[in-house]
Structures are given as C-alpha cells and as structure tokens.
Amino acid sequence: MKILVPIKRVPDPQTNISVKGDGTGIVTDNVKFVINPFCEIALEEALRIKEQQGGAEVVLVSIGQKVAQEQLRTGLAMGADRAILVLSDDELDAATTAALLAKLVDQEKPELVLAGKQAIDDDANQTGQILASMLDWPQATFASKVEFSGDKKDVTVTREVDGGLETVAFTLPGVITTDLRLNEPRYASLPGIMKARKKELKEIPLAELGVDAKPRVKTHKVSPPPKRAAGRKVETVQELVNLLHTEAKLI
C-alpha cells in the first residue's frame, strides 16, 4: 500500500504568538516551527499501518517555502520513506492546497491519503474534504480509530462527532483526516535522523503542477484575541447575583 501524508509547517503551539503591528499576519522572527500536530498524528498512523501490514510506502508532501524541508526531514526521521516539497512562497488557501495534492495523487497513485483534520495556524479544516471531493474518493474525517480488513482493501474508521462516536467504512482508495486522540506520535530517534539524511526529498516548483494557485480567499486582518479584563471582588452573594442580572446579563 502507498500512503500519502501531507504535512504542514506551522508555528510551535507551545510558543507565544504575537501579531504584526500592521495586522497582516503574525511575527515569525525567532518563532520555532514544527510539523502541524494533527499532521504528525496522521504520519504516526501511516507508520503504524506500515508496521502492522508488514510493508507500505509512506510518502510525505509539504507545500510551502524551502524551509519546510526541516519538517519533512523530521517526518523522514520518524520513519517516512520519502518526501516531496512543492515550493511556493505564497500562502495558499485550502482549495489550492487540495488541488495541488490532487495533482500529486494523480502522479503518485496512493491508495490512501492520511491528513490532519486541520492545521493549527489557520484552523481551516477543509483540505481533506475538498481533496476527497476533487478526487471523487470517499472520506472519513476526524478519525479516532482506523482499522483495515484482512485483505487490506476496506477500512473502518471511528469518528469523533458531537456527543458520541460514529463508525464509517469505505473501500480504498480514500481520504482519512485525523483527530487528536487517534494516537500519540513517536519521537524522531537519532538512528532515524541519521537514516533520514539519505532518504529522497524531491522539490517541485509549484508552477510545474499546472494548478491555478490564485488565491480565492484573502486575509484582510489578523488581530490578537482581546486581553482578559481583570476580575472583580464582591462583598456579598446578593451583590454577585445582582451583578449577574444587571451587568453580565447571565441570569
């Protein structure tokens, strides 16, 4: 089986993000970048499938600037077999990303695309879904469990939905997007890092894929969430109840 895993370079969720003065985006100087955590879970799942099935090829794809090589190398160090970097200096929207991935699916012919459900930078949560519809493939999003049939042709996916779990099944090929509780990604080991040096990392200029990358979505302004106002102490329960009525209008 061949599994295509798209991974995105995003700011480390542990770091403090600040918004640029002119509101055009976030300050990226001195910010550490990592593999989007949901993509990392997708990669982990692909590696587990490979181990369970005693063989599969895991191909990473990232679309972005040359520096995204770092995240691809980390993914290769975790155990992916090879990587493709589609070079683009511009921010791409989910539809363009999906169109580029669809092109790569045409070229690579994987049986499965395993992606994160969303990237923690723009939280769009659309790429997997748009890709599935472009390919006319079945999709199972927000996966919390992935199981293959004995002949590896069918897959059953447990999805986390509001208030419970839903189980869906489809015959490959298809698209799965991963939720937080699917697995806990492994660390890249030192032997893995050494092996990754020798693995193939192919770069493709975006223009070569013949996809119209003109953005359909424009970011007008990025602004930080409002600072939490300081709390206030009240003397009596009665006062609290009054304020909940009159000021907070909660009751």
Added chain:
Amino acid sequence: MSSEIYASPDHEAFRAAVRRFVEDELAPRAREFDANGKIDKSLYRKMGELGMLGIRYDPRWGGAGLDWSYTTVMFEELARADNAGVTMGISVHTDMATPSLHQFGSDELRERWLVPAIKGELVSAIGVTEPDAGSDVAGIKTRAVRDGDDWVINGSKIYITNAATADFICLLAVTDPSAGYGGFSQIIVPTDAKGFSYQLLDKIGNRGSDTGLLFFEDVRVPVTNTIGDVGRGFQQQMMQFQDERLVACVSSNAASLALWEKTRTWCHERKLFGKTLAKMQVTQFKMVELMARLTADRELVHACVRKRMRNEDATLEISMAKLLVGRTCRVVADECIQLHGGFGYMTESAAGRAFVDSRLISIGGGADEVMIQYMAKMLGF
C-alpha cells in the same frame, strides 16, 4: 558564541527528540526518582530507542557514529530533567563505564555487553574508587587473581553510581601487584555473578541516583572479560576519565544555566517592599555577574567539545573546565538560594537541591586538587 557546534537541522531534530523525552518521561517524575533513590530502569530502553545511549559509538555495535556535538546536545537537554542524580546515572552509563569497552573491548565482549548497553537493555557502572583509594587511583587494592581461564576477584568499591541499577560493572582491579602502572586491568563483572553484593549509601544530594558500596568475594569471571590487554587497565581508565569529566562539565553548566533562568523568573514574580525582586538593582548586579561566569564557562566547555569533535587531546582544557564549572555551579546555587529566601532552603526548590547537587562536581571524577596537580605538570611545573 559557540553554539554553531550544534546548529544543523539534524542537531535540532535530536534536541527536539531528547527535549520531548525529558519533558514527558523524566521531569514529571523527578521527585519520584529522588524518593526511590534511582531512575525507573525501564526508561533506559526508551533512551536506547531514541539513540541516546550510543551517540559516538560505532554503528557496528548499534551506535550512531556521531561526534561530541551530539553528546553535548543530549546533556544540555537532560539538564531540564530537574534531577542531577538521574542525569549522572545516565552519563555514567553512556560516557563513564562504556567508553573503554567500546574502544578496547574484544568483538565478543562488545557483542555481549556493548550492544545491549546501547539498546538500553543492560545498564553499566564504573568501579574505580575504593574505601582506601580515591584520588590515588593507583592505590586501589581490589585484586583479580588468575585461576585457569578465570579471574577470581576479591575487594570492594565505594561511592559507585548505578550500584543497584547496573547489570554489569567496568571494574578496575589489580592483576599484577609487582608491575606498577602495568599491573591493572579493566574487567567486566556481571552483577548477577556469585559473590557480588552491594549496599546503598545515603547522600546529601544527587538523590535520584543509586550510589553504593560494592563487595566482591571470590567472584569468578572469565579472563576473556578483560577489556583490552591485561595490564593496560590504568592507562585505559585514564583515557575513560576524559569523557567522564567533559560530560560532567556539559551537564553541570547546563543545569546551572537552567537554575539561573528559573531564578530570574522567580525574581520577576516575587514582590516585596512594593516591587519585584527583579527591580532591585542588587539583584540585577548579582544575576548579571552570574550569567557572565556561566557564559565564560560554557564557551570553555564548547572549546573542549570542539577539540574532541576533531578527536584531539583536550586533557588540559577539560581539566580547567571542570575546575571552573564546579566552582561556578556552587556560586550560582548559593546566590540563587539567597534570592529565593526561605523557599530556597526547601528541598522542593531547585535552588536548594542545586546547592547540594552541585557540590559533587569538584569532588567526583577527580577532586579539584588532583586536577590542579595534573595541570601543574602540563603547564611546566
């Protein structure tokens, strides 16, 4: 600054892996390891999987075949484990008890002991110091007498790290009392050998490691357990000490820097007389002086690392580094306790623990006076 020694993406990836391991597995359990007086041994396997236990060792034995820059990354990150004892236990295994085995051991010996040590399946200890001989290594008395194809070992070792955890000991013993410096050998002794026993010792600091007194009563091991040539043990051990000291310098300097950062945070938070401790000028003067010393030490340590990366002898520089790092760590811990006030005196406080932990650096692996004596010779006295 000298951080270019580990600026590559591969170093960054390894740093991230070790940091995650430390944050997930070591730091949250730091005080548990103190209470137990040792690390959870099963964690060695995870370290083995991550490649932490054979960084500079030949890939033939499962090592990564890398250089000192990666070792430096690992021990800088281990400083975040918030447990000097645990770090010491790990460093004894990776850089104090196994370098001789890697460099001089026979293929059979490396297959049998080094391969599982790098995987983390077996843990090692280094047995040199004795109740009646520490600084004076050549004064050790533990005796290995040849009987056919076996050594029969009698004697004792003291202050031995990993005493309870270790599966095997790299033991320095006298094999020919009449041969002077040519009368010592390094011998691998499995801790399940008949006649071996140990007793744990209670320490003021480094509580997360198991330090013990070892006894050897007619312990029999095959002569083929000798690391390298019979009679070369003293010289091999002197070489092994170089790695041991440099690792101690890297991890102590990193731990001290971590304490400095924690203390700065504390100074910004602690309010008294209507302002924070950080706003008091005397605090700033102290903290800046400490950072200047820490930075100077770090640069010297990195100079040693660069020499070792080129496989050059760095005995003089490492000895100097150990002397200065040991002293700086003590000063930093002392000043940081003071800035923490009463809280600094609690075992819960990193400063309080550092105060007792850091005291070891000027003693273990060669006391300051011994290092200074070596250096005096090297410097023409």
